[in-house]
Amino acid sequence: QQQVKQSPQSLIVQKGGIPIINCAYENTAFDYFPWYQQFPGKGPALLIAIRPDVSEKKEGRFTISFNKSAKQFSLHIMDSQPGDSATYFCAVVGVSSGSARQLTFGSGTQLTVLP
């Protein structure tokens, strides 16, 4: 059972473009929505996160847009740079089994920013 669906699987943009990565979730018990960035040979690292009581959060060039009624959230990268080339994972957090609050990751988006 896939609790969070992420798209697209891969994305190529030119430097300065605005890549957008989308995620949709099913369980309304989720209450925290982070995005992680992963470079080759490294573990994922938290990039930005949002709670469902706000519709947008911006940190530097990274923005999360959140639509609670549609159960969707997206990551926008403004003025993208070649150094942003990485795999991006959305995630959801909430009570899924027992009392543990766990991260459930989307399938990932491989972003390439061309110079």
Place this chain on the structure above:
Amino acid sequence: DAGVIQSPRHEVTEMGQEVTLRCKPISGHNSLFWYRQTMMRGLELLIYFNNNVPIDDSGMPEDRFSAKMPNASFSTLKIQPSEPRDSAVYFCASTLGPRGNQPQHFGDGTRLSIL
């Protein structure tokens, strides 16, 4: 500050052998997670410890997998006997508190190849 430290970084072994992966969480963190990453299944949570106690091991694929956390600064993930389908990158992550809204800090992973 030292991040999450995993060892070995790479492991190649033959089918049927015992494999032990090691993790040192960030000092002061009291929650520890083991994940497996593959192209087919993405990032999967295997097991989660809080204060050295296993809280949720529902992601452990089979009885061949076991994990221990004998103290706050060390955890192991053991596969015995190993099979080719266990080949993956295994990540350890730690965080402060069980609430799930604290960022999880990932190690750089162990790339495991079972021949």
